[in-house]
Amino acid sequence: MSVTTETLTQLFPPDAAAIPEAWRLPEPLHQREYLLDGELREWAGPTQEVISPMFERQPDGTLKPRVIGSYPLLDEAEALKALDAAVRAYDHGRGEWPTMSVADRIAAVEKFTRLIVARKSEIVKLLLWEIGKSTADSEKEFDRTVDYIRNTIDALKDMDRDSSRFTITEGIIGQIRRSPLGVVLCMGPFNYPLNETFCMLIPALIMGNTVLFKPPKHGALLHYPLLQAFTEAFPKGVVNTVYGRGNTVVPALMASGKIDALGLIGSSRVADSLKKMHPKSNRLRAILGLDAKNAAIIMPDADLEVAVKEAVLGALSFNGQRCTALKMFLVHESIADDFVARLATEINKLKPGMPWDAGVNITPLPEPQKPAYLAEVIADAEAQGARVMNEGGGTASGPLVYPALLYPVKEGMKVWREEQFGPVVPVARFASTDEAIQYIIDSDHGQQVSIFGSESEEVASLVDQLVNQVSRVNINAQCQRGPDTFPFTGRKDSAEGTLSVYDALRSFSIRTVVATKMTDANKHLLNEIVDGQESSFLSTRFIL
Ligand code: G3H
Numbered sequence: 007m008s009v010t011t012e013t014l015t016q017l018f019p020p021d022a023a024a025i026p027e028a029w030r031l032p033e034p035l036h037q038r039e040y041l042l043d044g045e046l047r048e049w050a051g052p053t054q055e056v057i058s059p060m061f062e063r064q065p066d067g068t069l070k071p072r073v074i075g076s077y078p079l080l081d082e083a084e085a086l087k088a089l090d091a092a093v094r095a096y097d098h099g100r101g102e103w104p105t106m107s108v109a110d111r112i113a114a115v116e117k118f119t120r121l122i123v124a125r126k127s128e129i130v131k132l133l134l135w136e137i138g139k140s141t142a143d144s145e146k147e148f149d150r151t152v153d154y155i156r157n158t159i160d161a162l163k164d165m166d167r168d169s170s171r172f173t174i175t176e177g178i179i180g181q182i183r184r185s186p187l188g189v190v191l192c193m194g195p196f197n198y199p200l201n202e203t204f205c206m207l208i209p210a211l212i213m214g215n216t217v218l219f220k221p222p223k224h225g226a227l228l229h230y231p232l233l234q235a236f237t238e239a240f241p242k243g244v245v246n247t248v249y250g251r252g253n254t255v256v257p258a259l260m261a262s263g264k265i266d267a268l269g270l271i272g273s274s275r276v277a278d279s280l281k282k283m284h285p286k287s288n289r290l291r292a293i294l295g296l297d298a299k300n301a302a303i304i305m306p307d308a309d310l311e312v313a314v315k316e317a318v319l320g321a322l323s324f325n326g327q328r329c330t331a332l333k334m335f336l337v338h339e340s341i342a343d344d345f346v347a348r349l350a351t352e353i354n355k356l357k358p359g360m361p362w363d364a365g366v367n368i369t370p371l372p373e374p375q376k377p378a379y380l381a382e383v384i385a386d387a388e389a390q391g392a393r394v395m396n397e398g399g400g401t402a403s404g405p406l407v408y409p410a411l412l413y414p415v416k417e418g419m420k421v422w423r424e425e426q427f428g429p430v431v432p433v434a435r436f437a438s439t440d441e442a443i444q445y446i447i448d449s450d451h452g453q454q455v456s457i458f459g460s461e462s463e464e465v466a467s468l469v470d471q472l473v474n475q476v477s478r479v480n481i482n483a484q485c486q487r488g489p490d491t492f493p494f495t496g497r498k499d500s501a502e503g504t505l506s507v508y509d510a511l512r513s514f515s516i517r518t519v520v521a522t523k524m525t526d527a528n529k530h531l532l533n534e535i536v537d538g539q540e541s542s543f544l545s546t547r548f549i550l
Contacts, residue, residue: 009358009398009408017359017406018063018370029362031135035075040249041233042084043091044242049078054251056227059138059370059405060360069404074135077226078249085218085255086262088246092189092216093264095243103244104186104214107542108166109549112159115212118239119155125231129200132228137196138369138405139324140361151201154490155208157507162212163549165511170548172532179532180521181544186214187291187516188266191259193252195271195295196372197327197427199225205490206269206293209510211245215267218259220248224372252276260284267514271295271329274450274499293503293513298453298496299425300476300485301334303442303468305459306341312482313458314348320456320484321431322356322409325368330454330485333426334415335433336442342435346413350396353409353431370405371428377402380410380428386420387412387432400430423449439468446475452497454478454485477501520544 019025036053039046053076061069080088095101103111122129126148134144169183190210194203199222210217221229226249236245248255259265260283267290270277274296284290302320304313320332337345356367371377384400392412394400399410409429415421421432436442446455455476459465465481472479477495480486487494495504503513520543522528535544 009401011401011403012067014358014401014403014406014408015063015067015069017363018061018069018404019360020063020065025360026362029131029134029141031074031131034073035132035227035230037075037077037227037230039230039233040078040080041236041245041247042088043094043246044237046233046237049080049084051081052079053077054079054223054226056136057374058135059372060135061370061404075227077230080248080250080255082254082258085248085250086258088218088248089189089259089262089264091243091246092218095241096186096189096216099186099188101216101243102241103216105542106214107545107547108162109547111212111214112162112549114239115155115159115208118235119152121235121238122232123152125235128231129228132230133200133225134361136225136227137199137372138361140366140369143324144361147198147201150490151204154201154205154507157490158208158212158511161508162511166549170546172546174524177524178521179524179528180519182517182519183543184213184512184515185518185543187514188215189264190215190217190267190269190514191256191265192217192219192269193256193272194222194225195329196222196224197324197329198271199228202271202295203229205505205510206271206514210267210269210514211240213511213515215514216244218246218248218265220250220252220256223252256280257283263289265290267291267293269293269514273297277502291503291513293505293510294501295329295494295505296496296500296502297425297451298329298500299333299423299449299451300330300454300456301336301442301446301449302332302456302458302484303439304335304337304341304345305439305457305461305464306338307460307464308341308458309460309482310341310345310348313345314352316456316458316482316484317349317431318352318356322353322367322429325371325407325429326409326431327371327427330487331427332456332485333432334422334445335431336436336445337433339435339437342414342433346395346411346433349431349433350411353396353411354398356409358406358408368406368409368429371407372405374405376428377405377407380407380426380430383421383424383426383430384410384412387415390416390419392416392419392432425451439464443468443471443475446472450498451500452476453500454480454496456480456483456485458482518543
């Protein structure tokens with residue numbers, strides 16, 4: 007199809023009949039409840055209207071924003087009540103949840119998982135409507151989250167089994183386990199509102215912390231069906247929600263000094279300012295997934311078919327709205343024109359449309375200001391000598407933006423350094439490999455890189471230089487977070503701490519030792535405690 011504003015507009019549904027029945031939203035969801043101290047409370051104050059990126063096409067061909075619901079905008083006082091509830095439930099580590107045995111905490115998380123699996127279709131539908139993720143990817147996000155929870159449980163069982171013994175060294179006998187940190191504030195991003203929130207929230211919970219959880223601005227309603235499950239699966243005050251504008255509800259939480267760990271997937275600017283609000287910086291642990299501008303370096307001997315295929319996936323899956331997306335292509339000058347021509351052809355095979363359309367690749371963007379920002383980035387590059395290389399690239403209708411391939415991109419253009427987080431694909435040329443490496447050295451980001459090449463010595467040399475710049479080097483493959491057992495982190499402004507099924511358990515806990523001298527009296531005492539199953543910590547019970 008030839009891409010024009012009109013053809014893109016025609017992709018928006020004029021009425022409910024144009025939407026497959028399975029994906030229609032019955033009624034707008036006006037959520038007034040929030041979870042505080044084990045109960046769903048009603049909010050009578052202001053609310054945030056939720057506008058879906060799937061606008062309604064009007065008979066005159068204009069697009070009308072579609073309101074699909076609203077959620078509470080709590081104030082500072084309510085956020086502080088949620089904090090008090092989490093602090094009470096933790097009770098300086100003496101609460102029911104932090105002192106519960108690992109087996110019992112696992113049982114609670116298993117119950118929670120069963121409850122949310124039963125609500126899958128509702129959650130996935132809201133996810134799709136709030137952020138415009140395709141049906142397949144929305145379902146994948148849900149399934150991946152459930153797998154992540156199950157794998158977390160397995161990893162914790164392994165960890166606990168390893169700790170179910172005493173260690174004797176130099177006349178000292180000790181037992182080493184991991185203990186919770188305290189109250190954790192979890193904030194996930196809009197692009198993976200379920201998965202990335204739960205990749206922090208579940209490990210934080212299962213390690214015995216109590217949690218305040220703030221849903222992202224876009225991707226908040228989908229958490230509503232989960233609130234009841236939280237109340238049923240966990241003791242009161244263990245999970246509390248803080249709905250509202252970040253700058254209203256979060257500063258007071260941080261300034262209280264009562265947040266022990268901050269789990270945030272978001273921008274480095276926000277993370278930086280939140281950390282500074284904490285009055286006792288040494289007491290705050292931060293587990294952060296932040297900005298990234300992952301580059302692909304394409305060497306002269308790269309298999310261009312593979313490089314182009316991975317480039318499309320890497321740059322444009324979910325419209326480029328992934329922190330791991332490939333956001334800059336550095337291509338050797340000898341193949342750059344060829345690479346760009348092939349990439350333009352492949353990009354133009356991508357199908358724009360609504361998330362429920364079969365085979366759709368490019369869908370409407372949930373951030374209202376994003377189309378204008380992308381237009382600005384494109385205009386800026388064009389003004390400085392780049393061209394849009396694919397037909398129709400950058401054409402937009404409301405929130406739906408057709409991908410733009412920009413070439414040749416140079417230093418000084420906005421897109422050279424800014425994280426576009428959307429369907430704009432910048433390609434720059436390099437003459438010597440050092441120029442490509444220098445781009446990465448000079449970057450404020452250090453999450454991942456992809457290298458495409460076939461000459462082993464060259465690839466090896468790039469690998470050895472790049473592993474000290476970023477946290478994952480992908481060879482002949484796009485950048486990505488998965489598999490979720492792999493460590494996910496970054497250098498510079500890209501991350502703090504490491505997430506993975508296993509690492510997240512470590513990130514949200516601290517090693518703790520109980521030790522004594524090996525005297526007869528102490529041996530007797532330990533035996534009594536263990537035999538009588540008198541302690542959760544001092545225990546040789548083995549989770550089967
Ligand atoms: O937005 C960042 C996500 O963690 C990326 O995950 O690479 O699996 O899409 P992904």
